[in-house]
Amino acid sequence: MLRGLRCVRCGTSAEPRHDTLGCSRCRAQGVPSALVADLDLTGVDGPALWDEWSRRRPGLWSHRELLPVEAGKAVTLAEGGTPLFEAAGVLVKDERRNPTGSFKDRFFSTAVSWARQHGAATVAVASSGNAGVSAAAYAAAAGLESVVVTTEEMDATARGLVRRFGGELRFGSDAEQRWAILRENSDEWAVLTNTSAVPVSSLWVGIEGYKTIAYEIVRDLGDVPEVVAAPVSRGDGFMGMWLGFQELLALGVVSRTPRMVAVERYPSLTRALREDADLPPVVDDPGPVEATSISNPQATAMSLRVIRESGGTAVACTDADLHRAAERFGRAGVGVELSSAAGLVAADALRRDSRLSPADRVVAVVTAHAANQPGTLS
Missing domain, CATH: 3.40.50.1100 (Rossmann fold)
Structure with missing residues (x-):
């Protein structure tokens, strides 16, 4: 069902990747743009699928047919199904x-599931709070290491939660340096779950x-x-x-x-x-x-x-x-x-x-x- 990735701006196709640099064609034009999943929905009976979903207990993985990870390999803490x-x-x-x-838990359930399925040992993220906490929690649930790159302004509560989940905190002097730290360590950390190139997405x-x-x-x-x-x-x-x-x-x-x-x-x-x-x-x-x-x-x-x-x-x-x-x-x-x-x-x-x-x-x-x-x- 996953054909590959596509640029949200120019439509260029790409193979699934671990990096967050976005579309190379748009970047060359000076307009950095993100890549998102390109699903082939041909042959999917939408009403029948919707009916099937309605009979399941609400939650993110109740929609597993349109998610890019096998449900049996999902890292989940019962996220989704919110009122x-x-x-x-x-x-x-x-x-x-x-x-x-x-809501970051929806992102990290799917991202960490995919990272573990593809053999990653460490999940890295730049964050001022919520994303770092979620990344550390889901990495812990998956049995993976996590690194959260932040600044001294990170709230003490978020710092404590990252550490409680076994995550490592690294500090940049400002928000921009966080991205540089991610780029410098990309080979070691393997999966960067949010952007290391500004201004692109995760x-x-x-x-x-x-x-x-x-x-x-x-x-x-x-x-x-x-x-x-x-x-x-x-x-x-x-x-x-x-x-x-x-x-x-x-x-x-x-x-x-x-x-x-x-x-x-x-x-x-x-x-x-x-x-x-x-x-x-x-x-x-x-x-x-x-x-x-x-x-x-x-x-x-x-x-x-x-x-x-x-x-x-x-x-x-x-x-x-x-x-x-x-x-x-x-x-x-x-x-x-x-x-x-x-x-x-x-x-x-x-x-x-x-x-x-x-x-x-x-x-x-x-x-x-x-x-x-x-x-x-x-």
């Missing part, structure tokens, strides 16, 4: 319920895990929402969800796809849309940012492509915007990491600008639990 419910005026896709408290196989969020939204809603809004940094989850909706459309399970809305801390995608750019620009760093999960000053061509293909948009926000939205979620009993309040910020902005109709259903993807970033709680 969809209404709160604060939006439909919340509650990814806090995953084993380490974030390992294609991990992105496949995020498709299951889209499957679950359609299952629980019984339909496709008009809008899906999510916090976006590199856009791995954003692209994964879009791939999932596209697959359901191709299989005849749904008749349309949603508008995808990227919520960003820096207005990189916002500027790219306004300027009709191929590659989102680097935004000048305004100083310390509390919403560290979406703190990259340059977005990816991959995220931009999702927005354009889906007819969506980007919404830039401030830490203050996120705090207000997180407090509203809190008053509804939903404790979210600061960046995870982004979907509510987007819904408010779109309604204020009359870009939503009263009947439009907005799914806000809550990517992580408030307890994952205790330093922002006051």
